[in-house]
Amino acid sequence: MSQTWSGGCQCGAIRYRFTRKPSGAHICHCRMCQKAFGAFYAPLVGGPAETFELTRGAVSIFRSSDQAERGFCASCGTPLTFAYTDGDWMSVSIGSLDDPAAFPPVDQHGVESRLSWANGLGQLPDRESTESEAPDTAAFIKSTNHQHPDHDTASWPE
Incomplete structure (x- = not known):
């Protein structure tokens, strides 16, 4: 079988794959992407x-403008896709890929809406996760985790 690049939503209701390695990884600072992701910017990568x-489920679509559609999971809310309605390119959220580290952004789009402090985020002090700060809380979260694993499964929940 040929190599694929897969991903999906947090709850596992939707899974997808690319049959060719996605390219053009970037972050978009436009206000629509900020709202769609509930974040400072949207990290995206895509392909033809x-x-x-889709290998499981159906993406719910919000048409954010007359030219663009954004796909998400209706069950858990994970932002998944972005596509122009008349285009032949599908972008996905980098964080929804099973191996997001394989797709470092190479440029930034929509910089006219970039938050004034966004470029300084890498200079903020690092803090460990709750595992070291609150081990009991981290253990409880881990034992009750409903998040789909970062690989394809025959069914979910298992």
């Missing part, structure tokens, strides 16, 4: 639409 396929 014919190389993208």
Whole structure:
């Protein structure tokens, strides 16, 4: 079988894959992406639409403008896709990929809406996760985790 690049939503209701390695990883600072992701920017990567396929579930669509559609999971809310309605390119949220580290952004789009302090985020002090700060809380979260694993499963929940 040929190599694929897969991903999906947090709850596992939706899974997808690319049959060709996605490219053009970037972050978008436009206000629509900020709102769609509930974040400072949207990290995206994509490929030709014919190389993208859903392997489980159906993406819910919000048409954020007359030219763009944003896909998300209706069950858990994970932002998943972005596509122009008349285009042949499908972008996905980098964080929804099973291996997001493989897709470092190479440029930034929509910089006219970039928050004035966004470029300084890398200079903030680092803090360990709750595992070292609150081990009991971290252990409880881990034992009650409902998040889909970062790989395809035959069914979910297992």
